[in-house]
Amino acid sequence: MDREALLAAAIRYAEDRHWQVAPGHHLVRRDARVLCSCGRLDCTRPGAHPLSSDWAVEATTSGVRVRQLWGAHPDASIILPAGRMFDVIDVPELAGCLALARLERQGKQLGPVLSTPGRRLQFFVLPGMQKQLPDLVRRLGWKPERLDLRYLGKGEYVVAPPSNAGLALGATHWVRPPVEANRWPPDARELIAPIAYACAR
Template sequence: MDNTPGARDQGLPPLLIEAVSYAEDRHWEVVPGTRLIDGDGPGRCSCADPRCALPGAHPAEEDWRRRASAGPGVVRRWWTEQPEASILLPTGRSFDVLDVPEVAGCLALARMERMGLRLGPVVAVPAAAGPAGRRLHFLVLPGVAAKLPEILRKLGWAPGRLDLVARGEGDFIVAPPSRVGAYGFAQWARPPSAINRWLPDAAELINPLAYACGREAQPARAQQPQPVAAGRR
């Protein structure tokens, strides 16, 4: 019998290996999602909706919240039966997620590292509609989703001013190495490790994330036509 580390996983589908790892090593609940079906033209979602907003990367069953499991045996069976199913991680249970545009997220990530902040895993997710619009998902302790609007208000940001979203109870994220649309795969910008097993409090990350999101939004606002003051031509 080959006892080499990783030998037991040789030849197994990558999605199965990762899904079991999330359940077994991190004790995260997971649930299988839809898959992308390749053919002539762009890949299509297994849900068969031609207008699917998240092809290959959304829940396949209406009761997905109830079905989600952190049992390695259950997870292994799911991906043995559906080896191409995307891996979905429900939020609001083991963690919440702070969801920001990739450019702002990378700016904030560099600043957080300089500040020496404790960080959890971070997922980079491509947009389903095209190469632009990639997002970063920062995993944090659960409970921030309901508090985020008030925290941003106290920091001086009006509601809806920033492209900064909290994903909590009833939501989900797509986990690596799931394929998202026809433009790429979810990847770890900061993979799960022994160092980041304990997730950070979202309050520590919101300020640098809000600053980065506000900074990235400024060029777009500057490009918008400015109203002409009365009496000026």
């Protein structure tokens, strides 16, 4: 992984987007194996979890602090806390692609959309709908527990590009990158119908 690219991306998220960032564990190669830098052979989120148990408090938008953190941990993944500037709707890749195509045809405003090595798509939305989402899905005619749809809000996080994360050695990447035009993500209520429909299919 290009350490300069990691640092530059972390600074850009913090300073340009005002997204809080925290360093995370990363993938390492040991004897032809790919493991998490946390050292646990049974790690359930290899290369995709925070370095510190206090990550939510330590996350920062200060470029100076980001330089200090990545100076100490130059290979660290980039952790973005949800529930602050954004929440995330997380769905399987196929359902996410179907929903994305439909939303684009409808001309809906979209925020950043992230693809993970675990073949998931993550739609960034305005924060604050975590408790209401199950009822929204029910009103659309589906049982939330039957859909492979997760809502990431306060206390949760995503791993941002160009971090390497997941059992397969591969980088997270933006399907729709954060740009000036999508600085403010949409309300989850504006996206949930096509996303839930795609998950149900």
